[in-house]
Amino acid sequence: xxxxxxxxxxxxxxxxxxxxxxxxxxxxxxxxxxxxxxxxxxxxxxxxxxxxxxxxxxxxxxxxxxxxxxxxxxxxxxxxxxxxxxxxxxxxxxxxxxxxxxxxxxxxxxxxxxxxxxxxxxxxxxxxxxxxxxxxxxxxxxxxxxxxxxxxxxxxxxxxxxxxxxxxxxxxxxxxxxxxxxxxxxxxxxxxxxxxxxxxxxxxxxxxxxxxxxxxxxxxxxxxxxxxxxxxxxxxxxxxxxxxxxxxxxxxxxxxxxxxxxxxxxxxxxxxxxxxxxxxxxxxxxxxxxxxxxxxxxxxxxxxxxxxxxxxxxxxxxxxxxxxxxxxxxxxxxxxxxxxxxxxxxxxxxxxxxxxxxxxxxxxxxxxxxxxxxxxxxxxxxxxxxxxxxxxxxxxxxxxxxxxxxxxxxxxxxxxxxxxxxxxxxxxxxxxxxxxxxxxxxxxxxxxxxxxxxxxxxxxxxxxxxxxxxxxxxxxxxxxxxxxxxxxxxxxxxxxxxxxxxxxxxxxxxxxxxxxxxxxxxxxxxxxxxxxxxxxxxxxxxxxxxxxxxxxxxxxxxxxxxxxxxxxxxxxxxxxxxxxxxxxxxxxxxxxxxxxxxxxxxxxxxxxxxxxxxxxxxxxxxxxxx
Numbered sequence: 300x301x302x303x304x305x306x307x308x309x310x311x312x313x314x315x316x317x318x319x320x321x322x323x324x325x326x327x328x329x330x331x332x333x334x335x336x337x338x339x340x341x342x343x344x345x346x347x348x349x350x351x352x353x354x355x356x357x358x359x360x361x362x363x364x365x366x367x368x369x370x371x372x373x374x375x376x377x378x379x380x381x382x383x384x385x386x387x388x389x390x391x392x393x394x395x396x397x398x399x400x401x402x403x404x405x406x407x408x409x410x411x412x413x414x415x416x417x418x419x420x421x422x423x424x425x426x427x428x429x430x431x432x433x434x435x436x437x438x439x440x441x442x443x444x445x446x447x448x449x450x451x452x453x454x455x456x457x458x459x460x461x462x463x464x465x466x467x468x469x470x471x472x473x474x475x476x477x478x479x480x481x482x483x484x485x486x487x488x489x490x491x492x493x494x495x496x497x498x499x500x501x502x503x504x505x506x507x508x509x510x511x512x513x514x515x516x517x518x519x520x521x522x523x524x525x526x527x528x529x530x531x532x533x534x535x536x537x538x539x540x541x542x543x544x545x546x547x548x549x550x551x552x553x554x555x556x557x558x559x560x561x562x563x564x565x566x567x568x569x570x571x572x573x574x575x576x577x578x579x580x581x582x583x584x585x586x587x588x589x590x591x592x593x594x595x596x597x598x599x600x601x602x603x604x605x606x607x608x609x610x611x612x613x614x615x616x617x618x619x620x621x622x623x624x625x626x627x628x629x630x631x632x633x634x635x636x637x638x639x640x641x642x643x644x645x646x647x648x649x650x651x652x653x654x655x656x657x658x659x660x661x662x663x664x665x666x667x668x669x670x671x672x673x674x675x676x677x678x679x680x681x682x683x684x685x686x687x688x689x690x691x692x693x694x695x696x697x698x699x700x701x702x703x704x705x706x707x708x709x710x711x712x713x714x715x716x717x718x719x720x721x722x723x724x725x726x727x728x729x730x731x732x733x734x735x736x737x738x739x740x741x742x743x744x745x746x747x748x749x750x751x752x753x754x755x756x757x758x759x760x761x762x763x764x765x766x767x768x769x770x771x772x773x774x775x776x777x778x779x780x781x782x783x784x785x786x787x788x789x790x791x792x793x794x795x796x797x798x799x800x801x802x803x804x805x806x807x808x809x810x811x812x813x814x815x816x817x818x819x820x821x822x823x824x825x826x827x828x829x830x831x832x833x834x835x836x837x838x839x840x841x842x843x844x845x846x847x848x849x850x851x852x853x854x855x856x857x858x859x860x861x862x863x864x865x866x867x868x869x870x871x872x873x874x875x876x877x878x879x880x881x882x883x884x885x886x887x888x889x890x891x892x893x894x895x896x897x898x899x900x901x902x903x904x905x906x907x908x909x910x911x912x913x914x915x916x917x918x919x920x921x922x923x924x925x
Contacts, residue, residue, distance in 0.1 A: 330500065413448070452474070567657060847912045855905055864887070
């Protein structure tokens with residue numbers, strides 16, 4: 300066996316030598332390509348700077364030679380690389396020229412020695428006039444040795460002897476050092492972008508085969524000796540391995556029995572409640588990985604924070620053997636914060652000797668079942684609400700029909716009584732005013748009754764242009780007694796510049812009435828000063844000619860207490876003990892039928908604030924008299 304292993308190592312060493320040699324050759328090629336790319340990049344950079352000079356010259360006027368000689372980009376280019384710059388027009392005639400005054404002193408790679416100078420190349424870019432047409436070209440001449448001296452090749456010097464050759468094989472520049480003669484195989488490649496210039500790389504160090512390495516040979520001999528000793532030790536270890544195999548088989552059988560029940564979450568705990576094992580289903584159920592859960596003791600991270608004490612008591616009861624055989628239902632918290640309902644079944648965990656060592660739990664996710672039950676309950680409640688709404692609609696229609704005639708009679712008698720009283724001499728004017736008020740309220744009640752009848756019929760809503768401030772003032776006149784009865788102060792902030800709105804007057808009156816009545820009820824239980832604020836304001840929609848009018852009714856009562864407008868408008872939902880839970884829902888429906896929105900929010904100084912908007916009427920319509 301040891302001989303086979305040593306033979307395998309020899310084969311591997313041969314293959315490794317071949318791979319190292321191939322990799323070394325690839326590295327050599329890659330380094331040469333990197334040098335070529337570095338020099339080509341330097342050329343591209345110089346071309347870009349030359350194009351920048353060309354763009355600057357296209358907008359300059361005056362003496363061309365002076366402009367060319369004083370341009371900062373030209374001065375920088377001559378100091379950097381160029382030794383001559385020529386400006387030709389479209390007929391290849393000389394326009395201007397500039398030359399370097401002093402040789403380049405900078406040398407980025409001091410180990411690169413120049414052997415032959417004078418080999419030059421040039422860069423050319425077109426010139427364009429102000430109309431974008433070609434108007435000549437700009438030529439920059441440079442020596443290849445200057446470009447090589449300005450290129451950092453230090454990273455190559457430690458590994459190769461670097462030579463740059465001309466087309467005749469002459470060495471233009473080299474990094475050769477007699478103290479470091481090269482030993483590897485030479486590699487050459489032409490440099491693109493240079494006239495007949497070749498890059499030559501010769502590795503300083505050559506690859507040593509494993510056959511020439513005494514340490515490798517000593518290692519093989521040592522392996523033969525170790526192999527012989529290992530054979531003797533193997534027999535001794537076999538007996539220990541056999542015992543370990545028995546333990547492993549017991550553990551594998553136990554884990555296999557758990558994995559076979561992958562449809563439910565499984566966990567194994569010891570007698571102290573420490574988690575010994577969980578399967579993938581349970582990990583997915585709570586959002587924690589296996590290594591995060593194994594080893595944990597209660598309280599566990601997926602227990603809801605507000606139920607830790609109750610779940611700890613349940614855990615202690617389970618560890619004491621008090622878990623019901625029919626299972627128990629509880630609630631866990633997923634890592635993402637979602638609450639999940641689970642059913643847990645606990646059973647005793649026994650080892651191979653029949654001893655009780657812990658508890659085995661099967662966990663079933665019953666969230667889907669709970670959702671179905673909740674959906675059925677919500678559907679039943681919705682159907683009941685719809686039935687109640689339908690009955691209330693029929694009742695409202697019948698009441699409107701029955702109340703219409705007596706209200707008409709009241710109006711008629713009030714008008715006749717008013718005419719009769721006016722014929723009585725020296726009658727107190729307050730009596731006539733009281734009769735007028737009775738007639739006005741009766742007409743108002745009749746209008747509301749007719750509005751209810753229209754809402755329950757299929758007729759189109761009747762909308763006319765109105766002054767919203769007048770509607771709000773009329774409503775407040777009717778509700779002022781309730782406001783005074785609760786001891787509230789009424790603050791009016793009505794915008795006098797409001798345009799008219801196209802609205803259903805009775806509907807808008809009902810919205811304002813309901814919101815003012817709710818505000819009065821809210822401040823009734825408030826200690827200290829009680830304030831109800833009613834304001835109107837005209838707003839301009841962003842980017843449109845359309846305007847909207849906003850009506851805001853706020854109070855300093857207890858506020859919304861975290862309830863949203865959707866919750867407050869839910870059918871039959873009410874915060875009052877004697878409320879029906881229909882008012883705000885009807886208000887929202889009326890406002891939205893006018894194309895507006897109803898918003899509820901906390902007031903700035905405490906309390907609640909309700910705002911609704913209405914669109915204005917196009918210019919030219921006059922408001923209906925109120």
